[in-house]
Amino acid sequence: MKRKVTKAIFPVAGLGTRFLPATKSIPKEIMTLVDRPLIQYAIDEARAAGIKEFIFVTSRGKGALEDYFDNAPILEQELRKKGKNELLEVLKDTNMDSGAIAYIRQHKALGLGHAVWCARRLINNNEPFAVILPDDVIAAEKPCLQQMVEAYEDTGGCMVAAMEVPSEKSSSYGILDVKGDLGTMVSVKGMVEKPSAEQAPSNLAVIGRYILTPKVLQSLNRMKSGAGGEIQLTDAIAEEINQDRDVYGYRFRGERFDCGSKAGFLRATVAFGMARPELRDEFTSYLEDMVSLTKAAE
Numbered sequence: 019m020k021r022k023v024t025k026a027i028f029p030v031a032g033l034g035t036r037f038l039p040a041t042k043s044i045p046k047e048i049m050t051l052v053d054r055p056l057i058q059y060a061i062d063e064a065r066a067a068g069i070k071e072f073i074f075v076t077s078r079g080k081g082a083l084e085d086y087f088d089n090a091p092i093l094e095q096e097l098r099k100k101g102k103n104e105l106l107e108v109l110k111d112t113n114m115d116s117g118a119i120a121y122i123r124q125h126k127a128l129g130l131g132h133a134v135w136c137a138r139r140l141i142n143n144n145e146p147f148a149v150i151l152p153d154d155v156i157a158a159e160k161p162c163l164q165q166m167v168e169a170y171e172d173t174g175g176c177m178v179a180a181m182e183v184p185s186e187k188s189s190s191y192g193i194l195d196v197k198g199d200l201g202t203m204v205s206v207k208g209m210v211e212k213p214s215a216e217q218a219p220s221n222l223a224v225i226g227r228y229i230l231t232p233k234v235l236q237s238l239n240r241m242k243s244g245a246g247g248e249i250q251l252t253d254a255i256a257e258e259i260n261q262d263r264d265v266y267g268y269r270f271r272g273e274r275f276d277c278g279s280k281a282g283f284l285r286a287t288v289a290f291g292m293a294r295p296e297l298r299d300e301f302t303s304y305l306e307d308m309v310s311l312t313k314a315a316e
């Protein structure tokens with residue numbers, strides 16, 4: 019099995035119901051943290067990890083995503099005419115090499131596992147691939163997927179990003195059942211989807227970064243033909259463990275924001291806003307004023 023990861027799947031076919039009505043016409047991934055859509059953070063992270071091919075699993079109404087990564091000749095011409103070179107530079111991040119990006123449709127939102135399975139024909143035998151959920155935004159000195167890809171070169175197998183969560187939050191995540199603690203990583207003997215605090219086998223939750231082998235796609239193939247309802251990616255990864263193949267949880271260094279939820283998105287907006295040199299002073303002083311006003315009103 020090769021250990022170089024050069025393809026990433028971005029499942030973006032979900033309905034995004036937690037952001038209705040906005041997501042009635044705007045894909046969740048186009049929603050903006052400061053001045054960049056969520057998908058741009060995901061693409062930047064993938065590029066830093068050495069990803070060269072970007073596979074989007076989309077659905078009806080996600081046209082804005084395709085346009086975002088297209089050239090914008092009229093806009094670019096205008097900017098050039100006005101000498102706005104710094105803005106032309108900003109737009110460069112949205113450019114993709116011809117043929118580097120592929121769009122596959124998931125016709126029905128049948129779950130994350132099903133979305134990943136929809137991209138199966140674009141992944142070769144023996145070729146590991148990454149999966150990035152763009153609504154998990156991770157602020158990190160070294161981008162999370164890059165940390166994982168580096169670790170994966172030594173381990174092989176499957177790898178999921180893992181984060182410690184308080185036990186009362188375990189029912190919102192897939193939780194790892196740990197076989198051995200290797201420090202930055204753990205080896206995994208099981209995964210439990212959304213357990214209660216009492217039933218959680220550890221405090222390590224899976225979040226939206228994965229490095230997987232094509233065997234996972236074969237498991238998804240079987241599930242696709244068998245089960246009704248949502249097809250879970252974690253079930254297919256658990257199948258790897260059942261087959262005695264290695265699965266690791268990677269304790270990434272960084273802060274993860276759940277931008278699929280309103281509270282998480284607001285937190286991310288504050289954190290990323292404060293991290294911007296051009297906004298920091300004004301924004302911080304506004305937040306300080308808000309806090310003191312709230313305290314005074316209590």
Ligand code: UTP
Pocket residue numbers: 029030031032033034035036037046075124126127128129130132133151152153278
């Ligand atoms: P979520 O669980 O956040 O679902 O999916 P959602 O539909 O995006 O949002 P809510 O819960 O209705 O507000 C996690 C990731 O999996 C993708 C989503 O696009 C998101 O990136 N996904 C989920 C699919 O691509 N297809 C699916 O059938 C389900």
